[in-house]
Amino acid sequence: LARGNSGCRVLIVEQLLELLNAGIHPRVPEFGSVGASGDLAPLAHVALGLLGEGLAEYSGDEQSVETVMAAEGIAPLTLGPKEGLALINGTQATTGLGVLALRTAERAVEVAEVAGAMSLEALLGTPEPFRKEIHEARPHKGQGISASRLRTLLADSEIRASHREDDPRVQDAYSLRCMPQVHGAAREALGYVRGILEVEANSATDNPLVFPSAGVVVSGGNFHAQIVAQALDLLTIAVTDLASISERRIERMLNPDLSIGLPAFLSKRPGVESGFMIAQVTAVDLLGELRILAHPASVDSVTTSANQEDHVSMGLGAARKAKRAVGLLEQVLATELMCAAQGIDYRRPLTGGRGVEIAHQRIRTVVSELEQDRSLGPDLDALTNLVRYGDLSRIAAEMAG
Numbered sequence: 001l002a003r004g005n006s007g008c009r010v011l012i013v014e015q016l017l018e019l020l021n022a023g024i025h026p027r028v029p030e031f032g033s034v035g036a037s038g039d040l041a042p043l044a045h046v047a048l049g050l051l052g053e054g055l056a057e058y059s060g061d062e063q064s065v066e067t068v069m070a071a072e073g074i075a076p077l078t079l080g081p082k083e084g085l086a087l088i089n090g091t092q093a094t095t096g097l098g099v100l101a102l103r104t105a106e107r108a109v110e111v112a113e114v115a116g117a118m119s120l121e122a123l124l125g126t127p128e129p130f131r132k133e134i135h136e137a138r139p140h141k142g143q144g145i146s147a148s149r150l151r152t153l154l155a156d157s158e159i160r161a162s163h164r165e166d167d168p169r170v171q172d173a174y175s176l177r178c179m180p181q182v183h184g185a186a187r188e189a190l191g192y193v194r195g196i197l198e199v200e201a202n203s204a205t206d207n208p209l210v211f212p213s214a215g216v217v218v219s220g221g222n223f224h225a226q227i228v229a230q231a232l233d234l235l236t237i238a239v240t241d242l243a244s245i246s247e248r249r250i251e252r253m254l255n256p257d258l259s260i261g262l263p264a265f266l267s268k269r270p271g272v273e274s275g276f277m278i279a280q281v282t283a284v285d286l287l288g289e290l291r292i293l294a295h296p297a298s299v300d301s302v303t304t305s306a307n308q309e310d311h312v313s314m315g316l317g318a319a320r321k322a323k324r325a326v327g328l329l330e331q332v333l334a335t336e337l338m339c340a341a342q343g344i345d346y347r348r349p350l351t352g353g354r355g356v357e358i359a360h361q362r363i364r365t366v367v368s369e370l371e372q373d374r375s376l377g378p379d380l381d382a383l384t385n386l387v388r389y390g391d392l393s394r395i396a397a398e399m400a401g
Helices: 011-023 039-049 064-071 083-088 092-122 132-137 140-154 158-164 181-202 227-256 277-293 317-344 353-362 379-391 392-401
Strands: 056-059 060-064 207-212 216-218
Touching: 011 039, 011 060, 011 083, 039 092, 056 064, 060 064, 092 140, 092 181, 092 227, 092 277, 092 317, 092 353, 092 379, 092 392, 132 140, 140 181, 140 353, 140 392, 181 227, 207 353, 227 277, 227 317, 317 353, 317 379, 353 379, 379 392
Parallel strands: none
Antiparallel strands: 056 060, 207 216
């Protein structure tokens, strides 16, 4: 709206900002848009808030907008010509929800590096595949960043030193060895998504558009969210694959045929107690839903409005899927962190890399070592919150300065 091509007064933008600054958040339905001709129904509920109508979240409660605006001393607006269209005929719902999903996914990929490094230590893996030379030979930016993160997290590991000599294994499984290539691919995808959303968030996407210098009002199609929908479908695919490789590392730690000396299911009493068996089952269930969500919404155009709107993006559907997918990834990563911390406990008194030990310590502040079978639900909830809101995502960056 602030670009000046939407035909609305500055007062409209100022009122939106005033509501945000007052903590008045209009209640917006998550369904009601096909991502073309604008996110009409959801954005209409935002517009209602400017008029003093509808419901809003305010101070943690849902109240009438009229009441909370009066409490904050904000007068409802009366819309002028073109302003109703300006408010509802754009891609802001899809873009806004997409931005929230992207920010969460960017934190999650950093946590994936931490979880992967911890799993590598628990499985007595080698950091040799993360050497700088390997990634300079295939210089994808995301791959190089992931390799650098892993090198930082694994530096000065006693666990690594303990099996540096006389280890009959030639190389690790792909879920360990190829972390930079897989995690890095997700980084590249998220980088693309960020670029699309940054442009979209600063664009005029309603219709028609006003061009004062040319003295014209022109109907166009900037409301069509295809590019955003495709980007958010890519985000969902990327986080699904992060969950896929994470789940494979979980399986390796729990499987005594693959875990290099760890007890079955990381249990203190294998065969009598189940350890983390059901945690891996949960991760597989989460991954199954992620794979369903990875089907692109942006290819599912359905005609609306008497065949005038005969191709639509389903952008809001892509945004909803992306947001849910990132939440499921967080739970898979929480499961891997829980298992990897237990695996490292079995390698004591040896310590892991400096970054791994920082992560282990932070995990143990919210979840204790599994001494005997207990309900793992509260542990997974605590670790999911740590993934989502904690500082695990900043460990490698903070160590690198």
